[in-house]
Amino acid sequence: MFVGLDMGTSVVKAAAFAEDGSALRVESTPISLGGRGECVEQDVEEVVEAATDVLAAVTGGRAPALVAVTGQGDGLWLVDAEGRPVRPALSWMDGRAGALVAERMADGTAKRLYRRTGNVLFPGSPGPLLAWLDRNEPESLDAAATAACCKDIIHLRLTGERGTDLSDASVPFLDPRTRTYSPDALAALGLVHRAELLPPIAETLPYGQARGDVPGLPDGTPVTSGPYDLPASAIGAGVTEPGDGLLIVGTTLACQVVVERVAFEADPVGFHLATARPDRHMRALPAMTGTVALDWVLGVVGGSHDQVTGMLEESPRGARGVAALPYLSPSGERAPFVDPAARGEFTGLDLRASRADLVRAMCESIAFAARHCLEAAGLTGELAVCGGGARSLAWLRLFADVLGRPLRVARGPEPGARGAVLAAFAARGRDLGGTLDVAAWTAPDAVVDPDPVSVAFYEQAYADYLSRVESSRARRRALTR
Structure with a gap:
């Protein structure tokens, strides 16, 4: 039995797999987000307890051959030498360093860092979170021995081993040429004197053995850490060859494509996540839009998720002329362009527009946003x-039509845990x-093929979408001058 432990932002999940890749059992438990306003924090001890609880539940008293940990990336988890928190963890959703990032963008530091x-x-x-704490709360950094991401803190608590993998080390300090922390990147953020807080980067993955005090996990059980959830999901879906991509249709759209080199010269947007192979990187363009935009429009029209299929069938492609832009995040958009002022829109409305037309227009716009990101990331393969x-077959068909290619539905359950x-x-x-x-573990559950007639329709609709994106952004830039 091999267990993948996925430390999500709001849910911790553990999946036990047999040697052939079939799922034996899946367990999950929610975890809370705290803080106020732009500050989003998590209780480290609550998260650790959730991890041990789902591990004990999924193993059911059996000794696993392996526990492989993945989870949310970014954020900042500060602990002492024993892995105990010195303050609540700062989530990747935390916005307190926004002004600091704006300063670094204005003075050109952010662009120089991208080139590195x-x-x-x-x-x-x-x-940015380290830099913010160094400026505003230095006593927390003084008390800490490690500043890492969630999965690495869990690995530290399970095994006593301190370390991180290349994927979590990538943002923002890794020099992909040397595959070590970049002194220039640390200096650019004024953090050279805090370099000792960064955990050592494992050549492959951090590896240790469970200590005897872990509930439900026998002493000596092998435990690894990484990659974090985006590249782990790609591995679990069998996305490993250059040009191939993974679309995660979640709260946000996480679009990734395997590339052979880092595009240092490109417009500064998105991420290049290092992998175990120096000639393989995950080009990640995580948009801020996704199912959160669909949730919003469902709330406006008084609909529910179980009605989406019927609404997509009720409204024809093109939504009777109603079109949308899905940029509903208050912080704007970060992929495939960076624009804090990007905002959502509905156009083409008149009294004949139905609830279903609004829902279909938003679903189409989210699919257009996915295509925009995947094309910018270099998708050429599967x-x-x-x-x-x-989970919505009707929406998957729409994605296939807009993208003009078959969609391989990743083998379930829990592709992130599977990839770990x-x-x-x-x-x-x-x-x-x-x-x-690996082929058996990553064989798709299904393949959704595009409809040729719909593909032709959406080619023009996508061109219209790109024009509306540029027009909207230009109007907002003019308003802010």
Whole structure:
């Protein structure tokens, strides 16, 4: 039995897999988000307890051959030498470093950092959060021994081993040329004197053995950490070859494509996440829009998720002329362009527009946004899909039509946890005593093919969408001058 532990932002999940990749059991428990206003924090001890609870539940008293940890990336989790928190964890959703990031963008620091690392700054990433604490709360950094991401703190508490993997190290301090922390990146954020807080980067993955005080986990159980949830989900979906991509239809759209090199010269947007292979990077463009935009319009029209299929069938493609822009986040958009002023819109409305037309227009616009991101990331090969939005076959068909390509529905359940187990065997197979059949573990649950007539329709509709995006952004830039 191989267990993947996925430390999500609001839910912790554990999935137990048999050697052939079939799921034996899945357990989950919610965790809370705290803070106020732009400050979003998590209780480290609550999260650790949730991790041990789902591990004990999913193993059911059996000894697993492996526990592989993945989870939310970014944020900042400060702990002492024993892995105990010195303050609540700062979530990747935290916005208190927003003004600091704006300063670094205005003075050109953010662009210089992109040329060094291939990754943008955003308020919830470790660099800006460290810099904010160094400026406003230095006593917390003085008390800490490690500043890491969620999964690495869980690994530390389970095994006593301190470390991180290349994917979490990527943003924002990793120099992908040397695959070590960049002194220039640390200096650019004024954090050279805090470099000792960064955990060592494992050549493959952090690896240790469970200590005897972990409930439900026998002493000596092998435990690995990483990659974090975006690249782990790609591995779990079988996305490993250049040009292939993964679309995660979740609260936000996480669009990723495997690339062979970091595009240092490109416009500063998105991330290049390092992998175990120096010639493989995950080009990640995580948009702020996603199912959150669909949730909003359902709330406006008084609809529910179980009505989406019927609404998509009721309204024809093109939504009877109603069109939308899905940029509903108060912080604007971050992929495939960075624009804090980006805002959502509905156009083409008249008294004949129905509730279904509004829902279909938003679903189409989210699919257009996914295509925009995937094209910017360099998608040329096969595309896999997963996430909560992928449960709607009607919406998946719409995505396939807009993207003009088949969608491989990632094998369930829990592709992130599945990918963490596969990454562990790729990195530490000799220590773990064997190999796994990767093709069997990643065989898609289904393939959704596009409809040729709809593909032709959406080619023009997508061109119209791009024009509306540019027109809207230009209007807002003019208003702010």
